[in-house]
Amino acid sequence: MTLATFAAGCFWGVQARFDAQPGVIQTTVGYMGGHLDNPDYKAVCTDTTGHAEVVQLEFDPSVVDYRQLLQLFWQLHDPTTLNRQGPDVGSQYRSAVFFHSEEQQQQAEAMKQQLQQQSPRPIVTQIVAAGSFYEAEEYHQKYLAKQGLPSCHL
Numbered sequence: 001m002t003l004a005t006f007a008a009g010c011f012w013g014v015q016a017r018f019d020a021q022p023g024v025i026q027t028t029v030g031y032m033g034g035h036l037d038n039p040d041y042k043a044v045c046t047d048t049t050g051h052a053e054v055v056q057l058e059f060d061p062s063v064v065d066y067r068q069l070l071q072l073f074w075q076l077h078d079p080t081t082l083n084r085q086g087p088d089v090g091s092q093y094r095s096a097v098f099f100h101s102e103e104q105q106q107q108a109e110a111m112k113q114q115l116q117q118q119s120p121r122p123i124v125t126q127i128v129a130a131g132s133f134y135e136a137e138e139y140h141q142k143y144l145a146k147q148g149l150p151s152c153h154l
Helices: 011-019 066-076 102-118 143-147
Strands: 002-008 024-032 052-059 095-099 126-129
Touching: 002 011, 002 066, 011 024, 011 052, 011 066, 011 143, 052 066, 052 095, 066 102, 095 102, 102 126
Parallel strands: 095 126
Antiparallel strands: 002 052, 002 095, 024 052
16 A cells, blocks of 8 residues: 545545545545644644645555546645635645655656646645644544535535
8 A cells, every 4th residue: 555645625525535536545634744743623723833634545556546646636626726725724725745755756746747837827736745644633534424415615
Protein backbone atom coordinates (compact mmCIF):
# COMPACT_ATOMS: atom_id res chain seq x y z
CA MET A 1 0.00 0.00 0.00
CA THR A 2 1.04 3.57 -0.68
CA LEU A 3 0.15 6.84 1.08
CA ALA A 4 -1.21 10.03 -0.46
CA THR A 5 -2.31 13.20 1.34
CA PHE A 6 -4.49 15.96 -0.10
CA ALA A 7 -6.03 19.20 1.15
CA ALA A 8 -9.01 20.41 -0.89
CA GLY A 9 -11.19 22.33 1.55
CA CYS A 10 -13.46 20.75 4.14
CA PHE A 11 -12.26 17.21 4.60
CA TRP A 12 -15.73 15.61 4.93
CA GLY A 13 -16.66 15.71 1.25
CA VAL A 14 -13.13 15.05 0.08
CA GLN A 15 -12.98 11.90 2.20
CA ALA A 16 -16.31 10.66 0.85
CA ARG A 17 -15.16 11.07 -2.75
CA PHE A 18 -11.85 9.27 -2.19
CA ASP A 19 -13.66 6.49 -0.29
CA ALA A 20 -15.66 5.84 -3.47
CA GLN A 21 -12.53 5.49 -5.62
CA PRO A 22 -11.65 1.86 -6.43
CA GLY A 23 -8.16 1.06 -5.20
CA VAL A 24 -8.36 3.38 -2.21
CA ILE A 25 -8.09 1.05 0.77
CA GLN A 26 -8.52 3.46 3.67
CA THR A 27 -8.99 7.18 4.25
CA THR A 28 -8.42 9.19 7.41
CA VAL A 29 -9.12 12.88 7.90
CA GLY A 30 -6.75 15.02 9.87
CA TYR A 31 -4.42 17.98 9.93
CA MET A 32 -1.04 18.62 8.30
CA GLY A 33 1.26 21.48 7.45
CA GLY A 34 1.19 23.52 10.63
CA HIS A 35 3.46 24.43 13.50
CA LEU A 36 1.49 23.18 16.53
CA ASP A 37 1.94 19.62 17.78
CA ASN A 38 -1.24 17.59 18.25
CA PRO A 39 -3.73 20.21 17.09
CA ASP A 40 -7.45 19.66 17.50
CA TYR A 41 -10.30 20.92 15.36
CA LYS A 42 -10.97 23.91 17.59
CA ALA A 43 -7.34 25.08 17.33
CA VAL A 44 -7.16 24.50 13.56
CA CYS A 45 -10.38 26.52 13.09
CA THR A 46 -8.69 29.57 14.63
CA ASP A 47 -6.62 29.79 11.41
CA THR A 48 -3.51 30.35 13.52
CA THR A 49 -1.90 26.88 13.63
CA GLY A 50 -0.95 26.73 9.95
CA HIS A 51 -2.59 23.32 9.47
CA ALA A 52 -4.73 22.33 6.54
CA GLU A 53 -7.66 19.94 6.76
CA VAL A 54 -6.38 16.90 4.87
CA VAL A 55 -7.40 13.45 3.80
CA GLN A 56 -4.64 10.87 4.06
CA LEU A 57 -5.28 7.72 2.12
CA GLU A 58 -3.77 4.34 1.62
CA PHE A 59 -4.13 3.06 -1.91
CA ASP A 60 -3.20 0.04 -3.94
CA PRO A 61 -1.13 1.28 -6.90
CA SER A 62 -1.93 -1.88 -8.85
CA VAL A 63 -5.57 -0.76 -8.91
CA VAL A 64 -5.34 3.05 -8.97
CA ASP A 65 -2.20 5.03 -9.67
CA TYR A 66 -1.16 8.31 -8.09
CA ARG A 67 -1.84 10.24 -11.30
CA GLN A 68 -5.50 9.13 -11.18
CA LEU A 69 -5.72 10.28 -7.56
CA LEU A 70 -4.24 13.64 -8.53
CA GLN A 71 -6.83 14.01 -11.28
CA LEU A 72 -9.63 13.32 -8.81
CA PHE A 73 -8.08 15.76 -6.32
CA TRP A 74 -8.09 18.60 -8.85
CA GLN A 75 -11.66 17.78 -9.93
CA LEU A 76 -12.92 17.93 -6.32
CA HIS A 77 -12.28 21.61 -5.71
CA ASP A 78 -11.32 24.96 -7.21
CA PRO A 79 -7.52 25.12 -7.11
CA THR A 80 -7.59 28.81 -8.09
CA THR A 81 -9.15 30.09 -4.86
CA LEU A 82 -6.67 30.98 -2.15
CA ASN A 83 -7.57 29.70 1.31
CA ARG A 84 -11.19 29.13 0.41
CA GLN A 85 -13.49 26.40 -0.87
CA GLY A 86 -17.17 27.25 -1.21
CA PRO A 87 -18.41 28.83 2.01
CA ASP A 88 -15.30 27.72 3.96
CA VAL A 89 -12.67 30.45 4.38
CA GLY A 90 -9.25 30.23 6.03
CA SER A 91 -5.82 28.75 5.40
CA GLN A 92 -7.04 25.43 6.84
CA TYR A 93 -9.14 25.09 3.64
CA ARG A 94 -6.24 25.70 1.26
CA SER A 95 -5.47 23.56 -1.76
CA ALA A 96 -2.37 21.42 -1.21
CA VAL A 97 -0.71 18.20 -2.26
CA PHE A 98 1.48 16.80 0.51
CA PHE A 99 3.84 14.45 -1.29
CA HIS A 100 5.39 11.33 0.25
CA SER A 101 8.06 10.70 -2.39
CA GLU A 102 10.04 12.46 -5.08
CA GLU A 103 7.93 10.66 -7.68
CA GLN A 104 4.71 12.03 -6.17
CA GLN A 105 6.24 15.51 -6.10
CA GLN A 106 7.23 15.32 -9.77
CA GLN A 107 3.81 14.05 -10.85
CA ALA A 108 1.99 16.73 -8.84
CA GLU A 109 4.17 19.53 -10.19
CA ALA A 110 3.82 18.30 -13.78
CA MET A 111 0.04 18.05 -13.50
CA LYS A 112 -0.21 21.47 -11.85
CA GLN A 113 1.83 22.99 -14.68
CA GLN A 114 -0.40 21.28 -17.26
CA LEU A 115 -3.54 22.57 -15.52
CA GLN A 116 -2.08 26.06 -15.29
CA GLN A 117 -1.66 26.14 -19.07
CA GLN A 118 -5.40 25.48 -19.39
CA SER A 119 -6.55 27.91 -16.68
CA PRO A 120 -7.02 31.65 -17.10
CA ARG A 121 -6.49 32.06 -13.33
CA PRO A 122 -3.43 31.08 -11.29
CA ILE A 123 -3.48 27.62 -9.74
CA VAL A 124 -2.66 28.28 -6.07
CA THR A 125 -2.29 24.65 -4.99
CA GLN A 126 0.72 24.16 -2.76
CA ILE A 127 2.94 21.15 -3.41
CA VAL A 128 4.92 20.45 -0.26
CA ALA A 129 6.55 17.54 1.50
CA ALA A 130 4.28 15.61 3.85
CA GLY A 131 5.00 16.30 7.48
CA SER A 132 3.43 15.12 10.69
CA PHE A 133 -0.13 13.90 10.24
CA TYR A 134 -2.51 14.45 13.13
CA GLU A 135 -5.67 12.39 12.95
CA ALA A 136 -8.85 14.41 13.41
CA GLU A 137 -11.30 13.65 16.16
CA GLU A 138 -13.40 10.51 15.73
CA TYR A 139 -16.61 12.42 15.03
CA HIS A 140 -14.98 13.84 11.85
CA GLN A 141 -14.05 10.40 10.47
CA LYS A 142 -16.53 9.36 7.74
CA TYR A 143 -18.70 12.27 8.91
CA LEU A 144 -21.06 12.34 5.91
CA ALA A 145 -21.70 8.58 6.12
CA LYS A 146 -22.38 8.85 9.87
CA GLN A 147 -24.88 11.64 9.20
CA GLY A 148 -26.52 9.77 6.33
CA LEU A 149 -25.60 12.55 3.90
CA PRO A 150 -24.60 11.74 0.31
CA SER A 151 -22.36 14.80 -0.01
CA CYS A 152 -21.76 18.32 1.16
CA HIS A 153 -21.18 21.50 -0.83
CA LEU A 154 -18.45 19.96 -2.99
